[in-house]
Amino acid sequence: MxxxxxxxxxxxxxxxxxxxxxxxxxxxxxxxxxxxxxxxxxxxxxxxxxxxxxxxxxxxxxxxxxxxAHPYDGVKQAITLLLEKGVTLYIVSHKTLYPVIGEKVSLHDAALNWLINREIVGEGSKQIAKDKVFFNLTQQEKVERISQLGCDYFIDDLPAIFQRSDFPSATKKILFDPLSQSKNELFFDDRLTAWSEIEQVVNASS
Ligand SMILES: [Mg+2]
Incomplete structure (x- = not known):
């Protein structure tokens, strides 16, 4: 599947x-x-x-x-690898539309343009299509989106997202933790400390 x-x-x-x-x-x-x-x-x-x-x-x-900003080491290779294996990928982010304080720059446009410029998002077979990228105004909307998309795994650096009571129980929680900082393993299923580990993580917990 x-x-x-x-x-x-x-x-x-x-x-x-x-x-x-x-x-x-x-x-x-x-x-x-x-x-x-x-x-x-x-x-x-x-x-x-x-x-x-x-x-x-x-x-x-x-x-x-x-x-x-620059892409984390190995993230582009990890995305290519997953897409080659037939995995469906989505980017699901929580972002306000404008900064809370300061100049009114659309943070959604800025992030999408960055993804396109870095060739992570695009029309190629090794890229994530634009319609698979979602910016959500609240954390609640983000969790609803993860649930609605039926994600088998969700990868996030923020333990708080996994601790929410509305986080879908069918989705494996993968904490992106490049500095191995998080001590509380109760709140996630697996830890990704580098993008090069993606294959172990996505396979091991299937
Ligand atoms: Mg984050």
Whole structure:
């Protein structure tokens, strides 16, 4: 039977880890000597500037400057491999239409254009078709979409999505956890620490 795999977008396909530091520095919102990671930038802005600054930076990173994001290592190969095996792939993301604070740039258009520019989405046989990409305004809508699409697996970096009571019970929860940070294994079925492991994960839990 054809398997159906749903994939989250932000921080699962798109890697923003260096964007936060780079843009934070360009705007002169953060000092040079902090660690160049998302978490370090987040904590600096939240603790030493104000939480709104962190929210505003996220809007810029996910919108106007999305081009600085790059696909996670191996994600394109993993997508090609799954498509070659006849797996149906969907991208299901939760995103507001515009940043909560800051310039009104459509975050949905920015993300879709990024996927097209990076040749992850397109009309080729090794690409995900545009009509299989869904941006949802709320987490609830996202979970409803996963359920409606009948995903056998869903891959997401956010444990909170799996902890929702409305998350479909028939869908295997695959936590994308490249830094192996999550300790609470109760909330997911399997962990993907690198995209190169996709075959083990999708096969092992079938
Ligand atoms: Mg995510």
């Amino acid at each position: 054809t398997k159906i795999v749903g994939i989250d977008f932000d921080n699962t396909i798109a890697n923003y880890s260096s964007s936060f530091y780079q843009i934070g520095r360009e705007l002169d919102w953060i000092p040079k000597n902090i660690e160049p990671t998302k978490n370090a930038v987040k904590h600096f802005l939240q603790d030493h500037v104000n939480p709104e600054k962190w929210t505003e930076l996220q809007g810029i990173v996910y919108g106007k400057h999305i081009a600085l």
